[in-house]
Amino acid sequence: MLSVVDLVVEYGHATALDGVSLDIQPGEMVALVGPNGAGKSTLVNTLSGVLRPSAGSVRLDGRIAQVPEGRQLFPDLSVADNLRLGAWGSRRGRLASGRSRRDPSRVYDVLPELSSISAQLAGTLSGGQQQMVAVGRALMADPDLLAVDELSLGLAPIVVATLARHLQQLNAEHGTAVLLIEQNARLAFDLCERGYVLENGRITAQGPCAELAESPQVARAYLGGLVPGEEQA
Amino acid sequence: MGSFVSYLVSGLAFGCSFALLGSGFVAIHRVTRVVNFAQGTFAVVAGLAAGSLLGDGLPHGLAEVVAILVAGVVGLAIGVVAVGKRGTPTLASLVITLGLGILAYAVEIMIWGDQPSSYPMVRGSVHVAGATVQKQYFVVIGAAIVVFLALGLFFAKTYLGKALSACASNPYAARLVGIDPVRMGILAFALGGLLGGLAGVLVTPLQPVSFDSDVALATNGFAAAIFGGLNKPSAALVGGLVLGVVEAMVAGYVNASYQTEVALALMLAVMIWQARKRTSLTEEVA
Amino acid sequence: MWLGSLVGLVTLLAPLVLSRSNLTVYILLGTAAMATIGVSLLMGYAGQVSLGQAAFYAIGSYTAALIALHGGSTVLGLVCAPVVAGLLAAVVGVPILRLRGHYLAFATLAFHLILLAVVGQVAFFGGDIGLQGIPPLGIAGHQLVASRSYAWLTWAGVALCLLVTRNIIASRPGRAMRALSTSEIAAESSGVPVTRYKLTVFALSAGFAGLAGGVYAFFLGYIAPGSFPVLLSFQFVVMAVVGGLGTIWGPVLGAGVITILVQVLNDLGTRPGMPTHAAAVFSYAVYALLLVLVLLFLPRGLLPATADLIGRFRRGDSAAGPPGGVPGRGHDVPPRSRAPAPDH
Numbered sequence: 001m002l003s004v005v006d007l008v009v010e011y012g013h014a015t016a017l018d019g020v021s022l023d024i025q026p027g028e029m030v031a032l033v034g035p036n037g038a039g040k041s042t043l044v045n046t047l048s049g050v051l052r053p054s055a056g057s058v059r060l061d062g063r064i065a066q067v068p069e070g071r072q073l074f075p076d077l078s079v080a081d082n083l084r085l086g087a088w089g090s091r092r093g094r095l096a097s098g099r100s101r102r103d104p105s106r107v108y109d110v111l112p113e114l115s116s117i118s119a120q121l122a123g124t125l126s127g128g129q130q131q132m133v134a135v136g137r138a139l140m141a142d143p144d145l146l147a148v149d150e151l152s153l154g155l156a157p158i159v160v161a162t163l164a165r166h167l168q169q170l171n172a173e174h175g176t177a178v179l180l181i182e183q184n185a186r187l188a189f190d191l192c193e194r195g196y197v198l199e200n201g202r203i204t205a206q207g208p209c210a211e212l213a214e215s216p217q218v219a220r221a222y223l224g225g226l227v228p229g230e231e232q233a
Numbered sequence: 234m235g236s237f238v239s240y241l242v243s244g245l246a247f248g249c250s251f252a253l254l255g256s257g258f259v260a261i262h263r264v265t266r267v268v269n270f271a272q273g274t275f276a277v278v279a280g281l282a283a284g285s286l287l288g289d290g291l292p293h294g295l296a297e298v299v300a301i302l303v304a305g306v307v308g309l310a311i312g313v314v315a316v317g318k319r320g321t322p323t324l325a326s327l328v329i330t331l332g333l334g335i336l337a338y339a340v341e342i343m344i345w346g347d348q349p350s351s352y353p354m355v356r357g358s359v360h361v362a363g364a365t366v367q368k369q370y371f372v373v374i375g376a377a378i379v380v381f382l383a384l385g386l387f388f389a390k391t392y393l394g395k396a397l398s399a400c401a402s403n404p405y406a407a408r409l410v411g412i413d414p415v416r417m418g419i420l421a422f423a424l425g426g427l428l429g430g431l432a433g434v435l436v437t438p439l440q441p442v443s444f445d446s447d448v449a450l451a452t453n454g455f456a457a458a459i460f461g462g463l464n465k466p467s468a469a470l471v472g473g474l475v476l477g478v479v480e481a482m483v484a485g486y487v488n489a490s491y492q493t494e495v496a497l498a499l500m501l502a503v504m505i506w507q508a509r510k511r512t513s514l515t516e517e518v519a
Numbered sequence: 520m521w522l523g524s525l526v527g528l529v530t531l532l533a534p535l536v537l538s539r540s541n542l543t544v545y546i547l548l549g550t551a552a553m554a555t556i557g558v559s560l561l562m563g564y565a566g567q568v569s570l571g572q573a574a575f576y577a578i579g580s581y582t583a584a585l586i587a588l589h590g591g592s593t594v595l596g597l598v599c600a601p602v603v604a605g606l607l608a609a610v611v612g613v614p615i616l617r618l619r620g621h622y623l624a625f626a627t628l629a630f631h632l633i634l635l636a637v638v639g640q641v642a643f644f645g646g647d648i649g650l651q652g653i654p655p656l657g658i659a660g661h662q663l664v665a666s667r668s669y670a671w672l673t674w675a676g677v678a679l680c681l682l683v684t685r686n687i688i689a690s691r692p693g694r695a696m697r698a699l700s701t702s703e704i705a706a707e708s709s710g711v712p713v714t715r716y717k718l719t720v721f722a723l724s725a726g727f728a729g730l731a732g733g734v735y736a737f738f739l740g741y742i743a744p745g746s747f748p749v750l751l752s753f754q755f756v757v758m759a760v761v762g763g764l765g766t767i768w769g770p771v772l773g774a775g776v777i778t779i780l781v782q783v784l785n786d787l788g789t790r791p792g793m794p795t796h797a798a799a800v801f802s803y804a805v806y807a808l809l810l811v812l813v814l815l816f817l818p819r820g821l822l823p824a825t826a827d828l829i830g831r832f833r834r835g836d837s838a839a840g841p842p843g844g845v846p847g848r849g850h851d852v853p854p855r856s857r858a859p860a861p862d863h
Contacts, residue, residue, distance in 0.1 A: 050408060072406040074399045084392070085399050089411020102392065137410065268621035318815055324568065325814050327621050328760060331570075331753060332814070336807030339800045347796060448749050452632065455625050494636050497629040501615075504626055508617040 001026045001177060002047070002064070002145055007056035009042050016042040018201040019056070024145060026062075027175040029168075031188035031195035031209055033218075039201040040181045041069050044147045047179075062144030063090065069149040069181075071134045075123025079114060079133050080104050082122050086140030107136040110170055128159035135163065139170070145177040146170070152184045164191055189213045235363035240485040241478060242361065246370035246439070248477020249377035250276075253432035254454025255469035256384060257425035262463040263401035264414070264421040265316050267326040271334035272454055273447030274311075275429025278337065279304040280437035281345045281444075284352045293354065301430040307337070308426015312419035319415060334447060341444040351441035373435045380431060381470055388466070397421060401464070429454075449493070456500035462507060472503075527678075534670035542666040546738055548778040549673035550576075553731035555758040555770035556680045557724030562756075563765025564688065564696045565720040568620070571627030573751035574634045575604040575725035579732025580742045581644060584653045587737070593656045597733045604729025609722040616717050631752055639744045649743025656737040669738045676734055677771065680727045685767055687723070692716060728755075757810045763820025772822050780805050 002024040009017040016039045024030050034040050045051040047058060048066040065086070074082050083104035090101065108115040114136050117125065122133055131151065138146055148167070152160040168191065170176050182188035189195060189209040197205040197218055205218055212218050254272055261269045283300035287293070311333050315326045355368045388394040400407045400417045407414055432450070433442065442450075456476055461468020476496055484492045537545055558572050579600035586596035615626045638644045645651075656663040656672070663669060687693045695711040736742050754777070762773025781802045788798030817824045 048409065066409055068406070068409055072403060072409060074402040074406060076402045077395065077398060081395050085395060085407075085410050085412070088392075088396060141410070268625070270624075314811060314815070321815070324620060325818060327624065328568065328756065329811050329814050332757070332807045332810035334807075335750075335753065335803050336811070339803035339807065342796045342800050342803070347799065448628075448632075452625070452629060459622075490636070490640055494633050497633050501626055501629050504618055504622050505614045508622070 001061045002179075003059045004043075004047070005057050005059075007043070007046065007058065008054050009039075009046055009051060010054045016201055017046070017053075020198070020201070020203055021056075022196050022203065022206070024177055024179060026144065027171065027177055028194065029171050029178045029180065029192040031185075031192035031212075032179060032181045032198060033183070033185040033188050033195060033212075034198035036183060038198045040198055041149055042201075043198070044068075044149050044179075044181055047147060060145070063141060064145045064147060065138035065141040065143035067131075067134045067138045067146065067148040067151070069153065071127075071130045073122040073130055073133055073137070075121065077122060078119055079122055079125070080118040082133050083107055083114070083118075083136050083140050086137035087142075090141050101142075102140075104136070104140065107139050110139060110174075111136050111166055128155055128163070131155060131159075131163055132166075135166070139176075143176060145179060147179045147181065149181045150183065151180065152182065152187055160187065167191065185218070186213075235365075236485060238362045238364040239366050240481045242364070242366045242370050242374075244478035244481030245474060246373040246477070247436070247481065248457075248474035249373050250432040250436040250473075251453040251457040251476055252470040252473025253377055253380065253428050253435075254450060255457030255460075255473050256381070256466040257428035257432075258454055258458040259461065259463055259466050259469050260397075260428065261312075261418075261421045261425040262458075264397055265326070265418040266323045267316060267330065267418075268455070268463070269311070269315070269422065269425060270327065270331040270451060271311050271337065271447070272425060272429050273449070273451030274334050274337040275304040275308055275426045276433030276436065276450045277341065277442050277444060277447045278307050279430030279433035280442040280446075281341060281350060283434045283437065284350045285345060287352050297354075297434045300434050301427055304430025304433065305423050305427040308429070309419060309423040311426070312422025315422070316418040317415060334451075337447075338444050345444070347444060349441035349443035349446075351437055354435075354438040367439070369438050373439070376431065376435055377470075380428070381466070384428075384466055393420075452500070453496060456496055456503070459500065459503055459507065476500075530674050531671075534667045537670075539666060542670055544778060544782050546666065546670050546673045546734075548774055549670070549677050550731035550735050551755065551758060551778060552677050552771045552774040553673075553680050553734075554728040554755050555762070555774045556677075556684055557727035558755045559759040559762065559764055559766070559770040559773075560684055560687070560727075561720055561724040562759055564693070565717050567616070567717065567721070568624040568756070569627040569721075569724070570624050570749075570752050570756065571629075571631035571634075572724070572728050572755045573747045573749070574627075574631040575608060575728035576732040576735070576751065577634060577638070577742075577744075577747035578604045578607055578725075579729030580736040580746070581638065581650070581732075582729070583733035584650045584736045584742055585644075587654050588650060588652070593654060593737060594658060597656060597730075597737065600733025600736075601726040601729040604732065605722040605726035608725030609718055612718045612721040616714070616721060628749065628752070631749055635744045635747065635749075645743070647744060649741065649746070650736075651741050653736050653740045653742070655740065663737070666738075669734065673731075673734050673738075676730050680730070681767060681771070683723070683727075688767070692719075696720060754806060757806050761809050761813045761821055763822035763824075766820065766822050769820050769822040773820070776821065777806065777809065780809075 002022075004020060004022050007017050007020040008015065020039075020043060022030075022032075032040060032043070042051065044066055046053050047060070048064055074085065077085070084102045087102045104118065105115070108118075111132055113129070113132060117129060122130065125133065135146075135148070146167075151163055151167075155163075164187065167178055167180075171178050178192075180188050180192055189212060192209050195206065195209045195212050196203050197212065205212060205215060254276060257272050257275065258269060261267060261272075279300040282303045283297050286296035286299055291299070311330060314333060315321070315329045321329070355372050358365050358367045359371075360366075388398055396407070396412050397417055397420070399410075399412060400414050404414050407417070432454070436442075453476065454473075457473035458469045460472025460475070476499065479499065480492045480496050483495045533545060534542060554572050554576050557575075558569060561567050561569050582603040583593075583596035583600040586599055587593045611630060615623065615630065618626050639647045656669075663672065688696075696716050758773035758777050759770050760773070761776060762771065763769030784801035784805060785798045787793070788801045813820060
């Protein structure tokens with residue numbers, strides 16, 4: 001449903017993405033891992049149309065919504081209003097009437113924790129709650145592909161586990177494809193079937209997550225420096 | 234007592250017009266981070282337009298509404314030039330609005346000449362607590378109350394109002410959910426135009442306007458708006474009322490010619506006091 | 520270098536050939552250039568917008584006129600004009616320069632309006648009627664009466680302002696100031712005494728305007744609050760932006776282009792058969808359109824844009840000063856697309 005071919009993105013004279021190709025099938029969960037500054041966020045921003053590529057193509061059948069790095073909520077607005085605004089981009093071209101499309105209660109089915117805090121200002125929430133609002137806001141756009149940028153950043157493992165469970169459930173029950181962009185490669189490989197490794201704006205490895213996790217090169221760079229089986233050596 | 238009441242009412246009425254202009258500044262600044270120096274222009278255009286439409290025989294009510302809409306269109310046009318080009322720095326946008334304010338001088342003189350003009354809206358006066366007060370003052374106060382309530386509802390309840398608030402709250406996130414900040418910025422300018430236009434239509438019967446009345450109107454409106462750091466319409470209302478009453482009292486009890494100095498000194502004091510509170514980091518954004 | 524000498528020579532010889540009315544324009548152009556050099560220094564090198572430059576122009580005028588009218592020597596008046604303007608700016612600047620961006624713009628505008636109101640109400644300053652009968656400037660027992668002498672005096676003043684500006688920008692503090700216009704925080708964290716530098720530039724910029732005001736008072740012999748409208752302050756900003764902020768010669772070019780254009784349109788507008796307000800309409804429209812078009816399409820100003828054009832034909836030659844621009848330009852990524860800092 002998403003196919004990216006030879007994508008090049010430049011900031012001024014700096015090249016952030018240099019010939020990146022990847023594809024995602026409907027209903028798939030795909031991991032994109034890489035170190036800080038590899039170009040992961042640039043890639044998501046290009047996919048969701050915030051940035052323009054200088055070369056290459058992005059073909060998308062369906063709707064993409066982004067859970068941006070650092071949550072990026074509207075801190076002065078309530079949780080419910082944050083969610084409602086998630087439907088802004090899909091105002092036109094949909095049959096559902098405006099009001100029901102903007103009704104945040106459909107997100108509460110997937111993320112029930114949100115319904116109890118719907119009246120609170122987003123800026124007053126904990127990091128985990130904010131991340132959940134960010135996911136909920138993206139879901140309001142009825143995406144066929146959800147691009148989640150650094151889900152785990154700055155969150156306690158138990159909170160991350162809850163969020164991960166919600167994503168898996170969403171993927172299983174609604175068939176929403178998920179692109180998980182992570183510095184925490186272990187988490188991404190655990191959740192997804194297939195993955196890509198991005199370094200310095202290029203894809204340097206790809207394949208099933210189980211294989212990537214075993215690959216010595218990836219393990220050395222992202223999984224704490226030790227290759228499985230070498231632990232005892 | 235009688236004179237106190239009449240000073241108070243006139244102060245509140247002028248304060249309401251400052252508040253309307255100030256909320257225009259706020260509406261534009263929240264979304265675009267631009268201070269619109271042409272804010273006084275909206276009031277002048279609407280005041281002059283209403284005068285000439287009434288002179289052409291349009292009935293009251295219709296003439297005023299059309300004049301306010303004209304100011305809204307002027308706001309839209311200024312917004313297109315000032316923030317319509319993506320990546321225009323805010324300081325450049327600010328100087329552009331200054332330039333467009335001057336351009337408006339040329340257009341206003343061509344259409345309406347350079348003489349001050351006024352028109353009656355509601356004639357007569359009423360007796361309140363021993364004072365004779367023009368009815369027009371109450372019209373101004375009443376209209377301002379209605380508009381501020383409507384403005385509050387607009388931002389709190391409507392989807393568009395929330396989208397505008399979202400741009401103010403986090404412009405990057407607004408873009409992510411598909412809100413176009415440039416379009417919203419232009420819309421905010423149109424809203425600022427309507428608010429400024431309303432102020433102009435209401436205040437012209439009390440105080441004739443000419444093409445260059447905009448500087449005084451804009452500085453008073455800005456003074457009202459900075460009470461809330463340019464971000465809260467409700468604070469602009471409070472600021473406008475305080476400013477209007479202080480000016481009226483100074484004019485009534487001290488000397489009418491000190492009115493401007495007092496208002497400007499008050500504005501400087503508030504700004505400097507606010508700057509002391511703020512950390513240098515958030516100022517850099519402005 | 521030869522270009523500078525040529526410009527200097529033409530400037531020196533021009534008073535000999537200009538007609539009387541053109542000479543007046545030439546002098547007013549020079550005084551406007553002085554004040555604009557100050558605005559350009561403040562905007563281009565300290566990143567601050569002032570909408571009150573004409574207030575310091577007025578302060579210079581009033582200082583010179585009052586000293587001369589109360590029996591002081593006219594030379595003393597001319598010397599005191601920039602000094603008083605600069606000192607007052609330093610005093611006012613302490614609270615006002617805490618403000619930034621549009622706050623500072625409005626504060627300087629408020630200062631200008633307050634000054635006009637005060638001057639208009641105090642009898643010592645001549646009230647709204649102003650001060651009349653200001654004697655002409657007398658240097659070493661010789662009275663300057665001819666417009667031609669004032670033309671040379673004015674352009675000597677312009678040369679002085681340019682020289683001071685050039686030395687300032689080339690100095691170490693000058694380079695530190697340059698950093699001010701892009702980011703005050705960056706400048707501050709690298710140990711630049713930001714407040715002191717801003718105050719110095721503000722005072723210096725006011726001093727330039729004060730000097731221009733002094734010359735103006737002696738040349739016209741009559742001043743009033745009405746001689747220094749808010750529009751004059753705006754006009755200096757327009758000239759600075761149009762010429763090119765942060766360049767040395769930009770303000771002179773800006774003042775020249777605008778003064779001459781307004782003059783030409785004024786002549787056109789007052790021809791018989793033209794509508795009554797044509798002249799006013801033309802001049803407002805010219806300020807406005809030039810300002811807006813330059814900001815949108817040549818944000819660095821006319822001078823750098825022209826220099827680029829010339830440079831394209833003749834590689835390696837740069838007649839322009841250091842690269843300038845509206846404060847805030849020069850980021851590759853517009854601030855809006857950056858992750859925002861929620862501002863409270």
